[in-house]
Amino acid sequence: MDAGMKIKAAAIDLFARDGYAATSIRDLARAVNMTNAGIYHHVTSKEALLADLMRVGQLGLIDATDRLLAHRPAPADRLAVLIGSLTAIHALNPMTTRVMDGELRSLTPGSSARDEIIALRDRYEDRWRTTLAEGADQGDFRIPDQRLTRLALMAMCTGTSEWYRPDGDASLERVCAEFVAIGLASVRSRVQVSMRLDLSLLPDYPWEPHVDPRVDPAGRHPIR
Amino acid sequence: MDAGMKIKAAAIDLFARDGYAATSIRDLARAVNMTNAGIYHHVTSKEALLADLMRVGQLGLIDATDRLLAHRPAPADRLAVLIGSLTAIHALNPMTTRVMDGELRSLTPGSSARDEIIALRDRYEDRWRTTLAEGADQGDFRIPDQRLTRLALMAMCTGTSEWYRPDGDASLERVCAEFVAIGLASVRSRVQVSMRLDLSLLPDYPWEPHVDPRVDPAGRHPIR
DNA sequence: ACGCTACGACCGAACGTTCGGTAGGGCGAA
DNA sequence: TTCGCCCTACCGAACGTTCGGTCGTAGCGT
Numbered sequence: 001m002d003a004g005m006k007i008k009a010a011a012i013d014l015f016a017r018d019g020y021a022a023t024s025i026r027d028l029a030r031a032v033n034m035t036n037a038g039i040y041h042h043v044t045s046k047e048a049l050l051a052d053l054m055r056v057g058q059l060g061l062i063d064a065t066d067r068l069l070a071h072r073p074a075p076a077d078r079l080a081v082l083i084g085s086l087t088a089i090h091a092l093n094p095m096t097t098r099v100m101d102g103e104l105r106s107l108t109p110g111s112s113a114r115d116e117i118i119a120l121r122d123r124y125e126d127r128w129r130t131t132l133a134e135g136a137d138q139g140d141f142r143i144p145d146q147r148l149t150r151l152a153l154m155a156m157c158t159g160t161s162e163w164y165r166p167d168g169d170a171s172l173e174r175v176c177a178e179f180v181a182i183g184l185a186s187v188r189s190r191v192q193v194s195m196r197l198d199l200s201l202l203p204d205y206p207w208e209p210h211v212d213p214r215v216d217p218a219g220r221h222p223i224r
Numbered sequence: 225m226d227a228g229m230k231i232k233a234a235a236i237d238l239f240a241r242d243g244y245a246a247t248s249i250r251d252l253a254r255a256v257n258m259t260n261a262g263i264y265h266h267v268t269s270k271e272a273l274l275a276d277l278m279r280v281g282q283l284g285l286i287d288a289t290d291r292l293l294a295h296r297p298a299p300a301d302r303l304a305v306l307i308g309s310l311t312a313i314h315a316l317n318p319m320t321t322r323v324m325d326g327e328l329r330s331l332t333p334g335s336s337a338r339d340e341i342i343a344l345r346d347r348y349e350d351r352w353r354t355t356l357a358e359g360a361d362q363g364d365f366r367i368p369d370q371r372l373t374r375l376a377l378m379a380m381c382t383g384t385s386e387w388y389r390p391d392g393d394a395s396l397e398r399v400c401a402e403f404v405a406i407g408l409a410s411v412r413s414r415v416q417v418s419m420r421l422d423l424s425l426l427p428d429y430p431w432e433p434h435v436d437p438r439v440d441p442a443g444r445h446p447i448r
Numbered sequence: 449a450c451g452c453t454a455c456g457a458c459c460g461a462a463c464g465t466t467c468g469g470t471a472g473g474g475c476g477a478a
Numbered sequence: 479t480t481c482g483c484c485c486t487a488c489c490g491a492a493c494g495t496t497c498g499g500t501c502g503t504a505g506c507g508t
Contacts, residue, residue, distance in 0.1 A: 003483080003484095017329070018245075018329060019243060019245055019329065019330075021242075021243055021245035021246035022245035022329075022330070024466075024467065024468080025467080025468060025469080026466085026467085026468095034484070034485090035484075035485065035486080036467095036468080036469085037469085037470080037471095037484075037485070037486080037487090038483080038484045038485070040468090040469070040470080041482085041483060041484065042483090045468080045469080046468065046469090102326070105241070105242060105243065105246075106243075106246070144394070144398065144402070145394040145398070147387075147392070147394075148392075148394045148399060148402065149402075151383070151386075151387040152380055152383065152384075152402075152403070152406075154383075155379060155380055155382075155383025155384075155386065155387075156376055156379055156380045156383070158379075158383075159375070159376065159378075159379025159380070159382075159383065160376075160379075162375075162379065163371075163375040163379075168371070168372075170368070170369040170371075170372045174368065174369070174372075175372060178368070178372065178373075178376075178410070179376070181410075182376075182406060182409065182410045185406065185409045185410075186402070186405075186406045186409075227457080227458095248492075248493065248494080249493080249494060249495085250492085250493085250494095258457095258458070258459090259458075259459055259460075260493095260494085260495085261458075261459060261460075261461090261495085261496080261497090262457075262458045262459065264494090264495070264496080265456080265457060265458065266457090269494080269495080270494065270495090
């Protein structure tokens with residue numbers, strides 16, 4: 001693996017566990033066997049590194065979502081895809097998604113990088129907004145408050161990155177199916193949906209550590 | 225208000241917005257019109273201040289939950305109370321709950337303070353564990369995976385602190401009722417429940433800023 | 449009413465350490 | 479010889495924390 005990617009992999013790991021502010025360039029350097037100065041050959045600044053990770057992360061999420069939504073006109077179908085894919089992405093990429101979801105505040109307010117990431121986040125959430133609105137307009141959903149429903153369902157999906165374990169008692173397919181059922185119930189969907197999620201269409205974050213998060217040789221692991 | 229409480233109020237505000245690691249003692253001092261040295265007359269250390277806030281927060285959550293659960297033997301009733309109260313507490317105390325939910329990693333690993341907070345968190349979650357288990361044992365619930373269900377429902381409730389606004393389009397009562405319905409549906413409860421939540425039994429965090437979080441005179445506000 | 453003492457509250461200045469970032473050089477491969 | 483890569487050495491600033499000292503005020507014996 002080239003050095004730039006090794007740095008990104010270590011950065012995602014440290015940012016997700018300890019937080020961006022609590023991670024120093026020297027911590028990052030130690031994790032990839034370099035000195036702090038060596039890092040700056042591959043990275044323009046600490047904040048640019050974070051912004052890069054978040055930008056690629058959001059773009060991957062948007063692209064994958066659009067691929068999965070293609071040729072699915074029915075709102076119930078679309079909502080099922082949104083719930084299932086967001087859940088699966090958070091389950092399979094817990095480190096990347098924790099940084100994406102939780103470190104927006106670490107980008108300096110007013111900077112172009114922050115504005116860009118916020119715009120990407122809003123672009124993604126538009127898929128949810130329009131899907132819920134179309135489902136309500138066409139009479140497929142009955143939703144008292146669309147904002148409430150959207151944020152509650154998204155919180156349920158994104159929370160997955162905090163507790164899902166690949167060798168836990170529930171398979172990813174069952175988690176996604178369960179969440180889709182909950183989501184369709186909470187919008188009082190007339191239609192029922194059986195979802196087949198093509199995992200190969202999900203984004204691939206090359207820096208995401210594909211190991212059991214519970215087994216951490218350094219003894220540093222997420223709380224739960 | 226006495227100085228110690230003013231410091232705690234400013235600390236909750238800053239920790240919730242910027243994160244513990246990104247908040248300096250000097251930031252905190254500026255917020256209460258003191259010098260950094262003056263803070264240490266009221267506080268033994270930055271980390272002890274965080275631990276104090278989290279301990280009182282967790283104790284208040286546990287006490288309020290036990291008060292609300294008293295004399296409610298039926299699992300469906302108990303689950304409704306757990307969902308409604310956790311949601312309401314997060315909606316009404318967004319700053320305190322964000323710190324409680326998100327800053328555990330800022331307590332140094334192995335310290336007695338961290339172990340204490342983790343024990344309190346586990347004590348609270350036991351109310352959920354036993355409720356789901358009893359509901360399943362008595363045949364009131366049908367739950368394929370209790371851990372999954374518990375963590376998903378708790379994520380939905382705690383997520384409320386990230387988006388709820390007191391003057392939004394949905395009243396707190398409706399949010400809670402909606403979440404209770406979702407929760408009962410996701411455990412396939414045989415019984416239906418109409419919940420009346422006594423808000424006066426919820427914990428009172430004296431440092432929680434009781435202002436509209438969207439209107440921030442300093443221009444610094446949560447992302448959403 | 450007075451002076452003396454005690455104490456809580458707070459400040460200015462400094463401690464040692466760590467922060468993000470930079471300058472310049474060494475070294476191996478092409 | 480050049481270039482990519484990474485090093486040692488270092489910078490100014492900010493960090494959490496401590497220390498000595500200064501206020502204002504409450505209590506109290508006289």
